[in-house]
Amino acid sequence: MSPAPLADYSALAGRSIALVEHMLHHPYVLGVRQAQAAGARITLLVRDQEWYTHGRSWAEAPLSVVDEVVHVDTNDVDAVRSVVSGPDGRPRYDAVTTFSDYHTEVAATVAQQLGLPGPSPHALRQANQKHLLRAAFGPDEGNLRSALVATREEALEAGDTLGYPLIAKPPAEAISYGVRRVDYADQLVRAFADLAGYTSSLRGQPRTGEVLLEEYVEGVEVSVESMSFDGTTHIYGVTSKDLFGDPYYIECGHTFPVALPDDSRAELYGVVRRALACIGYDYGPCHTEVRLTDRGWRLIEANPRTPSSCMTMLVTDVTGRSPILDAWLLALGEVPAVEPVTWTGGAAVRMLYPASAGALQRVEGVDEARSDPDVQVLLHVDEGEQLMARMDNSSCVGFTYATGDDVETAAAIADRAAAKLTFVAV
Template structure:
C-alpha cells in the first residue's frame, strides 16, 4: 500500500500557511489521499490581498475557521468539542509566526507535537544560540536589549557582524555590518520593530552575531521520534547587496567527510533543542574551520526547495510531515538518486524596482529551455514593498541530471525574463 493512503479517514488542522503554491498544493495532495483538512486563519487578507478566499487555493479546504491564531488557547477552543475532546487527529503549521502556538495547542490537545520548547528555541534565535553553548557549530553572539549594551556586544562578537531581529523570519531585518557606525544604525532601525510581520508584539531586542565567512547551505531533514533522517543539502546563492536568496540547487555535491560533518552539526543542533518530530530547514555556513549553524527553521522550506527534494529523493516532504502530525508511524528514509531527477534548481525572480506589477516578458522563450516558470503575483499587485524574501514575484524551476546542470539551465532561462513595474506614490 502507498504510505500516503493512510491519510484516508483522518482529519488535520492546518494553522495558517506560508505563501506560494508548494504549500497550497501540499494541502490539496493530502486531501487527494482522503484527508479532511481544516484551515485556521486569523485573517484572509494576508493570502488574498483583499479578494475572496473562496477564489484562492487555500479556499478549497474542507473547512475554514476564523480564529485568533496568535493565541494557542483560541486554537485549542476551535478544535475541541463540548466534552473537551479534540475534533481533529492532528494539528500543524508551516507558518514561522504560528509554529509555536500550534505546538502548544497540540500538546494541550494531546496530539503529536514537534515539542513546544524545541519550536520556541528555533523561532527565537537567541534561545537557539544559548542551547548551542559550547558546540563548535555555534558562533559568538549577544542579545542587545538596550543601546548601552551595544558596544560590549560589538567587542565580544567582532566586526564584521550580523544584526537581526531575534524572532523574525524570511530574512526580514537581517543586516551585515562592517563598521561600528553600521552596527549603531542597524540597532536604531531594528530596535524600532515592535510588531512582527504578522502583528505579534516584539520587545525591540536585537541579536548580534559573529559573521561567519564561507558558503551557506541549508539541510533538509525529517525527524521521527527524535531520530533525524536527512534528504540532503541545498545550495543558497545570495544577492551581494541585499543578502536575499536568489537561487538554490539540490543536492549540493559534498565530499563524504564534509557531508558527515554537516549532518552531524545539524543533528546536534536538533538534539540540543529537543526536536521530537517533523521537518526542519537548517541553514549552515560552511567555513574553513567547519560548519556553523545560522538558524533552525522548524518547518518545511520555501522557494520550491521541497519540490526539489521530491523530484530528487522520491518522497513528498509535505505529505511526510502531515502524516507525522496525524500520529501515523512513517519514516521517509529517502535520499538523492531515488527520484525522477538527479538534480534540480530554482532561480527566484525579483523585480528591479518596487511598485505596481505591470507585466512580464520572455516567459515563452524561457520555457522553451524546458523549465517551469511560476508566478505568485499578478499584474496590478504591489510588489517588493519590503527588503526581504517576500519581495520575489515568481520562480524558474529546472530539473537535470545534476544540480549544477539544472542551475545553469534555470539561470539561462531566468535571464530571458523581464519584470516590469511602475513606481507608486508613497
C-alpha cells in the first residue's frame, strides 16, 4: 500500500527553528529532512555531541543533516537564551523548541522569555514530573492511586496502602527507564534501593532519588497522539502499545490506527483531554499512554512531545500529517490543520532487541527482511558496537516498519521481517 501523501507544509519555507537537543533514530532525521525540503532551516543545540555519535565522527551521525550545530549547556536556560538571541536580546530564530523529554522545560522557558510561541513551562513540569500530574489529576476517575516516597519506610507504608502488585518508577524519566512491577514487600525494598540511587537523569540533570509508586492495573495499553492549540486538544488517533510485560514494561511494537467502539473512544479521548486540561497543557504535541481496565480507561503517563519508536511515521503514513512538522508549525505560531483526520490503511512497527548483550558481530537476514516492498528495516547499530541486555527502550537496536491496506496486514509484514533478523553478538 502507498502511504498517504504528505500534507502541504509550505508554511515552513524560509523559517528558522532552533532545536534544544533532539530525539535519535530515523523518524526524527526524516522530520528534519522533510522540514528542510519545505524550506526550513534547522539548528541543533547540543550539550554532548557524543550522545548522538557513539564514538563515530559527526559526519557519520544521522542528525548531521541539520543546517547548523551549536554547542551549549542545554540544561541551562541562560546559556541557551544567550545563543538563540542577539546582542539586542531579540531572538535569532523563528522558533525555539524540542522533542527531548529532558529539555522541554528549558526550550519553553527560553521561548517564553523571547516572546516566541510555546507551551507553558509550568504545564510541562507537571507533565514531566509524573507525581505532579497524578496530584493535579486528583480524584478524576481516569487517575491511578500513587505515592511519592523518599525512604524505605515510606515505600513500605505506601505499599501497604496501595496494595500489591504495584509499579515502581523514577518520577521523571523517559524510555521506560527503571519502570518495574513489584509484587511483594521484599521486592519493593530492593526496587526502592535501586531507584533511590538515580540521582541524575540520563541526560545529566539532577534528580532527588525519590521513587514514584502507582497502583498496578491490568488491561490493554494504547497511546493517544495529539496536538493542542486554540483551546482544543486535536487528536490524530490511537496507537497500540505492545509490551513485553513483567517485570520490565518495555515496548516491542505499535500499530496505527486502533479501531475502537465510539463510546470507548469518546471515554478515552475524555481522559486524555481532562488530564492535559488539569495541568494547563494547551499548546503543543503530546503522547499520552492510557490503559483499558475493567473499570474503564486509566491514565498511565502524559508525555508532552511527539511519540518515539517510529510512531510519528505511523501517523504520517496513515493520515498524511506529520506530528513532527505540525509541532514545528505550532512552534512558529502557525496553526496546523490536524482535523478532520482521515485514515488511509494501516501501519505497524516492530522494535528489535538483541538476544544477548555483547559486541555486535553481524546482523543476519537483512536482505531477506527487506525483500518485501512494503517493509523498511531501520537499524541503528554498527558492527563492533556494544549491545545491551533488554531492560528498557534504549537497548532497542532497530525497527521493522510496514504499511498495508489495514493494520493487520501491516503488522503481519513487520512481524515477518523482524523474524528474519538475527543480531549476533559476543
